[in-house]
Amino acid sequence: MSTAIRTAQNPLDATGCGDAPVLRERGQREVFCGLTGIIWLHRKIQDAFFLIVGSRTCAHLMQSAAGVMIFAEPRFATAIIDDRDLAGLADANDELDAVVDKLLDRRPDIKLLFLVGSCPSEVIKLDLSRAASRLSRRFAPRVRILNYSGSGIETTFTQGEDNCLASMVPEMPASPAGAPASLLVVGTLADVVEDQLRRRFDELGIGPVGFLPPRRAGELPAVGPATRMLLAQPYLAETARLLEERGAQRLEAPFPLGVEGTTLWLKAAADAFGVPAERFERVTERPRQRAEAAVARYRDTMAGLSVFFFPDSQLEIPLARFLARELGMRPIEVGTPYLHRSHMAADLALLPSGTTLSEGQDVDRQLDRCHAAAPDLVVCGLGLANPLEAAGLATKWSIELVFTPIQGYEQAADLAELFARPLARRRRLEV
Numbered sequence: 054m055s056t057a058i059r060t061a062q063n064p065l066d067a068t069g070c071g072d073a074p075v076l077r078e079r080g081q082r083e084v085f086c087g088l089t090g091i092i093w094l095h096r097k098i099q100d101a102f103f104l105i106v107g108s109r110t111c112a113h114l115m116q117s118a119a120g121v122m123i124f125a126e127p128r129f130a131t132a133i134i135d136d137r138d139l140a141g142l143a144d145a146n147d148e149l150d151a152v153v154d155k156l157l158d159r160r161p162d163i164k165l166l167f168l169v170g171s172c173p174s175e176v177i178k179l180d181l182s183r184a185a186s187r188l189s190r191r192f193a194p195r196v197r198i199l200n201y202s203g204s205g206i207e208t209t210f211t212q213g214e215d216n217c218l219a220s221m222v223p224e225m226p227a228s229p230a231g232a233p234a235s236l237l238v239v240g241t242l243a244d245v246v247e248d249q250l251r252r253r254f255d256e257l258g259i260g261p262v263g264f265l266p267p268r269r270a271g272e273l274p275a276v277g278p279a280t281r282m283l284l285a286q287p288y289l290a291e292t293a294r295l296l297e298e299r300g301a302q303r304l305e306a307p308f309p310l311g312v313e314g315t316t317l318w319l320k321a322a323a324d325a326f327g328v329p330a331e332r333f334e335r336v337t338e339r340p341r342q343r344a345e346a347a348v349a350r351y352r353d354t355m356a357g358l359s360v361f362f363f364p365d366s367q368l369e370i371p372l373a374r375f376l377a378r379e380l381g382m383r384p385i386e387v388g389t390p391y392l393h394r395s396h397m398a399a400d401l402a403l404l405p406s407g408t409t410l411s412e413g414q415d416v417d418r419q420l421d422r423c424h425a426a427a428p429d430l431v432v433c434g435l436g437l438a439n440p441l442e443a444a445g446l447a448t449k450w451s452i453e454l455v456f457t458p459i460q461g462y463e464q465a466a467d468l469a470e471l472f473a474r475p476l477a478r479r480r481r482l483e484v
């Protein structure tokens with residue numbers, strides 16, 4: 054079936070897994086903490102700095118996950134708060150102020166400073182929002198200082214981005230009364246993807262278009278009742294809620310993963326902005342056909358294979374939809390750390406009925422289900438990948454899907470390739 058035909062189908066008319074029961078588990082879980090989001094956020098907002106207020110463990114995590122920037126000035130660091138009792142908290146605030154003073158003195162390029170909370174108990178006792186307002190008063194208007202939590206106590210690592218973007222929403226200017234409709238794309242996208250999407254919206258005659266987060270702190274888009282927002286990432290529940298409170302209306306669409314997801318995502322914007330169907334078809338036809346042909350090359354080797362998702366990034370449902378609809382794979386269980394029914398509605402409707410949906414995790418029970426199902430491919434966090442590989446299963450690290458540009462037509466085949474690679478490696482090992 055071509056995507057041109059699929060777009061004629063309203064995803065809301067499909068049922069798929071729309072009403073499917075969800076297996077809810079609350080046990081031990083294996084996920085990274087929200088500090089991880091700094092790795093892609095610091096690359097995106099080019100004049101921001103992320104100061105983690107944390108422990109040595111936090112510093113080690115960031116150092117090993119993000120590496121050291123040798124050729125550029127660093128744009129994240131950890132202010133280490135050691136063991137101290139309540140009486141020592143006044144000193145901790147003074148120390149934090151001194152660190153920020155020194156940093157901003159030395160780095161006039163920083164325009165936006167995030168104080169990022171973590172989970173050690175000494176940090177939880179510190180009131181970082183108070184610290185952010187105190188320091189903001191001191192450094193305004195040169196530097197804006199915000200705070201959010203990247204703590205490992207949250208559900209999963211992508212919530213770090215949600216918390217970061219949510220902290221920016223109150224800073225967004227209000228659209229002037231009577232402003233024409235504008236489009237807001239919400240969620241960090243690689244610059245190359247953002248540029249492609251911007252060009253496509255331009256060709257469709259949709260605008261003005263803003264992106265959250267912006268590339269520079271001073272480019273925060275305006276928001277108001279005329280704002281129509283498209284979520285580019287599926288893990289932004291709190292950010293979307295705050296934007297809705299400011300009047301933005303969310304456009305319902307599957308996430309822009311794969312050819313079909315991208316087409317329906319663009320179509321949601323086109324419909325909201327009254328773009329004629331003929332213009333939509335003309336603008337999307339060639340890139341869509343190119344992407345369909347590129348994805349089709351993977352279908353022969355992947356169709357019919359089964360896939361099992363452990364909960365990790367919250368990208369699991371749209372990815373399973375892509376693997377099922379465009380590559381013919383069979384999702385057995387799709388686990389997600391947190392299921393936002395309304396944000397996921399369009400993707401759930403397109404997921405094959407009969408797929409087991411699970412939310413949260415009880416890792417031992419889920420491992421038992423995975424071994425019993427013996428899937429051809431397992432998508433999971435880093436911590437589970439090695440033991441599963443040792444047990445003979447092909448695995449894909451889900452965190453790689455957050456770091457890699459995978460949205461839009463131009464990336465659809467790369468997305469297929471990311472799943473094809475571990476299958477090919479496993480085939481070679483079996484020979």
Ligand code: SF4
Pocket residue numbers: 086087088107108110111112114170171172173203204205206
């Ligand atoms: S925030 Fe918590 S989970 Fe994350 S690195 Fe620091 S101590 Fe570990």
